[in-house]
Amino acid sequence: MKEPMHPDWSFEGPLGKFERASLQRGYQVYTEVCSGCHSMNLLSYRNLIEEGGPEFSESQAKAMAAAFEVKAAPNADGEVEMRPAILSDKFVSPYENEQQGRAANGGAYPPDLSVMVKARHGGADYLYSLLLGYVDAPSDIKLDDGVYYNEYAKGQKIAMPQVLYEDAVVYTDGTAATPEQMARDVTMFLTWAAEPKLEARKRIGFKVISYLLILSVLLYFTNRQIWKDTH
Amino acid sequence: MSENYAPKSAVGRWFNDRLPLLNLIYGHLLPYPTPKNLNYWWTFGGILTFCLVTQIITGLVLAMHYVADADLAFASVEHIMRDVNYGWLLRYIHANGASLFFMAVYIHMARSLFYGSYKEPRELIWIIGVFIFLLMIATAFMGYVLPWGQMSFWGATVITNLFSAIPLVGESVTNWLWGGYAVGSPLLTRFFTLHYLMPFLIFALVILHVWALHVPGNNNPEGINVVQGSQDTVPFHPHYVVKDMFALVVFLVVFAGFVFFVPNLLGHTDNYIEANPLQTPEHIVPEWYFLPFYAILRSVPDKLGGVILMVSAIAILAFLPWLDTSKVRSAKYRPLYRQFVWLFFANVILLGYLGAQTADGLFLIIGRIATAYYFAHFIIILPLLGYIEKTKPLPKSLSEPVLSPEERQMKAAASGASA
Numbered sequence: 001m002k003e004p005m006h007p008d009w010s011f012e013g014p015l016g017k018f019e020r021a022s023l024q025r026g027y028q029v030y031t032e033v034c035s036g037c038h039s040m041n042l043l044s045y046r047n048l049i050e051e052g053g054p055e056f057s058e059s060q061a062k063a064m065a066a067a068f069e070v071k072a073a074p075n076a077d078g079e080v081e082m083r084p085a086i087l088s089d090k091f092v093s094p095y096e097n098e099q100q101g102r103a104a105n106g107g108a109y110p111p112d113l114s115v116m117v118k119a120r121h122g123g124a125d126y127l128y129s130l131l132l133g134y135v136d137a138p139s140d141i142k143l144d145d146g147v148y149y150n151e152y153a154k155g156q157k158i159a160m161p162q163v164l165y166e167d168a169v170v171y172t173d174g175t176a177a178t179p180e181q182m183a184r185d186v187t188m189f190l191t192w193a194a195e196p197k198l199e200a201r202k203r204i205g206f207k208v209i210s211y212l213l214i215l216s217v218l219l220y221f222t223n224r225q226i227w228k229d230t231h
Numbered sequence: 232m233s234e235n236y237a238p239k240s241a242v243g244r245w246f247n248d249r250l251p252l253l254n255l256i257y258g259h260l261l262p263y264p265t266p267k268n269l270n271y272w273w274t275f276g277g278i279l280t281f282c283l284v285t286q287i288i289t290g291l292v293l294a295m296h297y298v299a300d301a302d303l304a305f306a307s308v309e310h311i312m313r314d315v316n317y318g319w320l321l322r323y324i325h326a327n328g329a330s331l332f333f334m335a336v337y338i339h340m341a342r343s344l345f346y347g348s349y350k351e352p353r354e355l356i357w358i359i360g361v362f363i364f365l366l367m368i369a370t371a372f373m374g375y376v377l378p379w380g381q382m383s384f385w386g387a388t389v390i391t392n393l394f395s396a397i398p399l400v401g402e403s404v405t406n407w408l409w410g411g412y413a414v415g416s417p418l419l420t421r422f423f424t425l426h427y428l429m430p431f432l433i434f435a436l437v438i439l440h441v442w443a444l445h446v447p448g449n450n451n452p453e454g455i456n457v458v459q460g461s462q463d464t465v466p467f468h469p470h471y472v473v474k475d476m477f478a479l480v481v482f483l484v485v486f487a488g489f490v491f492f493v494p495n496l497l498g499h500t501d502n503y504i505e506a507n508p509l510q511t512p513e514h515i516v517p518e519w520y521f522l523p524f525y526a527i528l529r530s531v532p533d534k535l536g537g538v539i540l541m542v543s544a545i546a547i548l549a550f551l552p553w554l555d556t557s558k559v560r561s562a563k564y565r566p567l568y569r570q571f572v573w574l575f576f577a578n579v580i581l582l583g584y585l586g587a588q589t590a591d592g593l594f595l596i597i598g599r600i601a602t603a604y605y606f607a608h609f610i611i612i613l614p615l616l617g618y619i620e621k622t623k624p625l626p627k628s629l630s631e632p633v634l635s636p637e638e639r640q641m642k643a644a645a646s647g648a649s650a
Contacts, residue, residue, distance in 0.1 A: 014492055041306075042306065042309045042313065047313070111504075114309070115309065115503045118495060118500065118503040119500055119501070119503035119504045120500055121500050123500075194503075196312075196313055197312070197313075197319040201319065201320070201323075201491055201494070202491065202492065204320070204491065205487060205490070205491020205492055206491075208487045208491060209484060209487050209488065209491070212480055212483050212484045212487060213484060215480050216477060216480040216481055216484065219473065219476055219477035219480055220477055222473050222477075223473045223474050223477045226469050226470055226473050226474075227470060227474075230267050230465055230470070231630070
């Protein structure tokens with residue numbers, strides 16, 4: 001298993017932030033490429049407009065939600081109809097249940113991606129590398145049906161096929177959709193999804209530590225003053 | 232000291248005449264005579280109190296949002312992380328707080344070992360401390376189960392399965408603990424209620440711990456008896472209140488560093504995967520603070536033997552005041568013990584390292600040697616040292632090692648002149 005690549009992430013470091021445009025493109029990659037198989041059960045469409053995230057406008061997010069259908073509450077006749085999703089709805093899953101997901105993917109269930117970045121050793125670096133790690137298998141390795149060769153996967157084998165090809169999406173902001181660009185954007189998006197309060201956390205943390213450091217200096221001198229006559 | 236206290240306000244006097252609560256607080260926190268030479272290793276008592284209160288307060292709010300049900304627990308924790316106002320902060324403080332609590336308690340215990348604070352007349356303080364440690368272990372273990380991730384589930388499975396090692400009734404006991412035939416919702420609910428209860432038991436024991444401490448007064452780095460109220464002591468306030476506060480704030484910088492910048496560093500990535508009874512993680516490892524005991528557990532090929540040894544590793548601490556036969560407290564005056572106590576600390580850290588590795592091959596062999604040494608320290612080395620060690624002469628008072636001969640002369644002359 002190869003050590004993951006380590007691109008420069010804007011969200012690293014004590015004052016790190018997400019790149020807004022990258023998060024927005026990442027959402028596009030998720031919906032157009034990943035969401036065919038992977039759910040994100042813990043996210044709601046309203047999260048897309050929240051501070052520290054992709055920060056789509058409310059009307060944009062409403063339109064994005066409305067592109068999906070969810071079951072409505074039972075009507076007066078007890079029938080359940082479909083309605084367009086609204087901001088308060090959770091991201092719509094590709095499958096009704098896990099069994100359906102397995103059946104559609106040769107027995108392997110595509111895991112939920114909501115906290116994936118925090119659930120894998122190596123986090124964002126690992127996911128980014130994995131998405132780009134598809135190379136031709138060495139001739140001495142035999143792969144079963146539905147198993148693919150990936151340099152960064154455990155044992156170099158993975159049940160997910162390569163999905164990021166040149167121009168797999170057409171970015172609405174005109175950015176060239178190279179595999180590297182898409183992997184970067186969707187990994188940034190997944191990092192935000194796993195840790196939506198990252199920006200606030202680092203911002204507050206910086207203030208808290210500054211405050212504590214100043215307080216500790218004051219207490220240090222107070223302490224010295226109090227003890228100066230004790231030998 | 233406390234008898235002379237009279238509240239300044241009329242309301243205070245009225246209250247205090249009927250219930251001398253203010254007397255009690257005053258006596259224990261303000262003029263309480265404290266040895267003047269306590270170093271920064273002594274600040275961890277206050278730090279630990281802060282940790283306990285922080286865990287209780289953040290835990291209280293987390294419990295308002297958490298759902299103790301196997302189907303809902305994982306999502307409810309994520310709900311706290313995402314939707315509850317500052318829920319992420321509360322949870323990260325609580326999760327990292329547990330780790331820092333253990334970091335502080337290990338330092339606190341190491342300090343006691345180094346300076347012989349567990350010896351006569353402070354045996355009970357130490358024993359109460361061992362019980363606090365035991366309750367902390369139980370509380371932390373159950374707390375780690377609550378998010379219902381993979382490590383929560385499989386950690387709970389491994390540990391509750393240990394009870395099945397009890398002869399004859401093991402299986403019944405395990406099923407009784409589980410409330411069924413496997414780890415699931417009934418176990419989660421009872422762990423949640425116990426996790427909520429135990430911190431208050433700890434709190435009660437902490438009160439006894441401090442009460443018992445204030446009878447003989449603090450030990451000190453010289454390990455000699457100090458006459459309360461003599462020139463060897465200073466009032467707790469402001470001397471140690473401010474010193475403890477300074478140490479606490481420095482500790483908080485580290486705490487905040489974890490919470491705000493690497494909140495998941497001490498956790499395991501697998502615990503962000505929802506519990507799945509059908510899929511065992513590759514390596515089941517406990518939280519870092521249990522690793523030394525986990526290594527002891529795994530060093531025995533027999534399950535029952537491993538459990539007995541692991542429990543003994545903690546239980547033996549309670550007998551420490553009598554296993555250590557030396558009358559001299561501080562390692563400063565015990566040249567041999569000083570080396571052995573460092574060796575003991577190193578051995579515990581080694582056990583911690585081994586607890587995180589796979590238990591086979593060389594690791595297993597070293598683990599067995601380290602386990603044997605852990606116990607040998609208590610049942611062979613400590614009892615023998617008291618007889619064979621030639622200790623250094625103890626100072627007569629705290630002023631002696633602190634002041635140079637000239638300073639002592641000056642001080643004696645000054646006090647003679649004023650008398």
